[in-house]
Amino acid sequence: MRIVTASEMYAIDRDTIERIGMSEESLMENAGQAVARALLERLHPSMRIAVLAGTGNNGGDGFVVARMLKSYGYCTDVWLIPPKEKVKGAAKKALDIYENAGYEVKLYSGNEQTFVEQIAHYDVIVDALLGIGVQGAVRSPYKEIIDMVNRTNASVYAIDVPSGIPADGGAADTAVRADVTITIQCPKLSAYTFPTADYYGELVVVDIGIPPLSVARNAEFRSTWEEADVVRTLPKRQKSSHKGTYGKALVIGGSKRMTGAVTFTAKAALRSGAGLLTMAIPEAIYSVVANRIPEAMYYPCSSHDGYFSGEIDLSHLDVDAIAVGPGIGRTEGTKNVVKTVLSHDVPVVLDADALFFWNEYAPFVRKRSAATIVTPHPGEMARMLGVSIREVENDRFGVAKRLAMEYGIYVVLKGPYTIVTTPDGMQYVNTTGNPALAKGGSGDVLTGMIVAFLMQHRSIQEAISNAVWIHGKAADFLVEKGHSQLDVLATDVIEEIPNVLFHLTTTKSAEVF
Structure with a gap:
């Protein structure tokens, strides 16, 4: 529409x-x-x-x-x-x-x-x-x-x-x-x-x-993204497929103050169909995080005072997509980690504190051949552009389009009616979600869903828009089933992902996901 x-x-x-x-x-x-x-x-x-x-x-x-x-x-x-x-x-x-x-x-x-x-x-x-x-x-x-x-x-x-x-x-x-x-x-x-x-x-x-x-x-092309679009574009799993078919994801994040965020992202990615997943975390928090997700592999990295030191070697890792930022902190180490990630020729999702130093590594983004996806909320978008939050909110469509086209990236401007903008300026508006998502950890869950879907869809836009839609629909389902908009947690959203996927894949004309 x-x-x-x-x-x-x-x-x-x-x-x-x-x-x-x-x-x-x-x-x-x-x-x-x-x-x-x-x-x-x-x-x-x-x-x-x-x-x-x-x-x-x-x-x-x-x-x-x-x-x-x-x-x-x-x-x-x-x-x-x-x-x-x-x-x-x-x-x-x-x-x-x-x-x-x-x-x-x-x-x-x-x-x-x-x-x-x-x-x-x-x-x-x-x-x-x-x-x-x-x-x-x-x-x-x-x-x-x-x-x-x-x-x-x-x-x-x-x-x-x-x-x-x-x-x-x-x-x-x-x-x-x-x-x-x-x-x-x-x-x-x-x-x-x-x-x-x-x-x-x-x-x-x-x-x-x-x-x-x-x-x-x-x-100009602006369209809502509806359930019919999700059903139409969800990928079909072949009987002959294996875990490698659905991608090897790397999630980079976590710090001594925020050990939960990277866990949310990783678990959401696995719930969203990622075949294999590795969590790169500061070695100082390895003992805290390592037993939380037994399905994940772990890559403890050099740390300083509970944060990434900035030295991270990705050359020995075989990955198809990377998400970086959840819980990572705003340190010089973060800046160096993100620069290293951007040199890797795979799709990269930049979220949370990975966006804090945007202006310092934005030039690297322009040179990338693989897709870059940024997922700012209005406050982060305002900081990235050097404008006020009010200016962002008064022109959400315009600011998202300008950023996407200037850097050749996918912009996910979060909030009610999240807008997904492609590098050529096409915009897709999400139609699901409710204020239950206004809670810490919700964005980390979405990041994990996006990185998982990137490895399973042929179209990057469809992968992002589907992740955003399902993320919102999970919150809608939770409220419909008896949760209030006050009590929903990020972990609740993750656990509701299977129900949304089941609903979509049993909808008439849906293909088996």
Whole structure:
């Protein structure tokens, strides 16, 4: 499912009208009917419904929605907020059809007090006020109306985006807090960035018949990564395979203060199908870590004060992929270890403290022929780029794309709706996970899953996106099975990986993993 900016959506509409040949009126009719069908699945005929309409296409969609609801016998009022003469174009046509069908419009202008008295008595409010064209602060009377909507006890359904929300994300001073947002054709960036995503409620996407060609030639590639994508791309295991078939992974990390992180990564990699796994750890913590994962091999390395000294010899190791960083610490030894790892011509995952000295070894990354994957959370990304966390959060798609393309790397920008960006700038948004993952160790688990999947998938992007999706789905399963979002541990996520894999591999059309 493609994700677009406001300007891209406008370009897609123009392309569909001018080059494909569909009329603006037919697109509006399709949109309104699609939204109405989604509402009919959720609303009871006894509910009293208010459709709040503005002047633009969002209001036009609202007129079609209201006409459809009324034709099915639903008690529906349309409140037109601006004066009727301000409604133009396709929206005016939709309004004319609504009235020609024998339905009445309630005018807000001149009836403000009546609106205030009645708005609190609706069971459902359909927000068709502003749409994706919002720029700057919401002005009167929309500001006051939105505040009233947010104070009601009604269920609020927004059409396309909640009114007042910038389609491309960012701060929202005044905006509708929807229970459900029914987005037309393509979700907008603000549905996957914060704080705006919090205003959407449940996101429902409806298709209105815009040809994929119009989307492809007018929007950059951003797409959600769904369960169907995971099922489609999980690799098939051959009967003749052996442990070497599924890769030899090396996990480098751990220190005297953080002995658990590297263990999480290693165990998650094994749970995710890695054939063989070696843990390179400082020799000072070997006795603490060595008995935790009997399935792993161990490589104790020279240490200083409980951390890697910086001297690490990889020449005698036969490995297919390396993950470095979990629990490793921010020392000069870490910097030297990472530089040594980057000289190895295999895929490398850089996580946690391995990202701390990014600017000092970024030049090495540009020269690598094998894939490099970085997995920063917003704070780490901010440090890597020399910007504030707020700047990262306000432009998650943009900063991830710039970093990936500048260095020719895969960027996994973690957080709600983790974004996976490829070296050519294609972006895939994860759709699983919940706040249960907001706990130490979760990122270490994901790193292990990524390094394991890299060795089993033909496509690096598919390997990363599948790891991210399954990681989030494990947390979702845990909460569905009785865990709260407070109590989930990293070890719980690891132990839930088999259940997610079983679910995926028994889904209809899935191949045996």
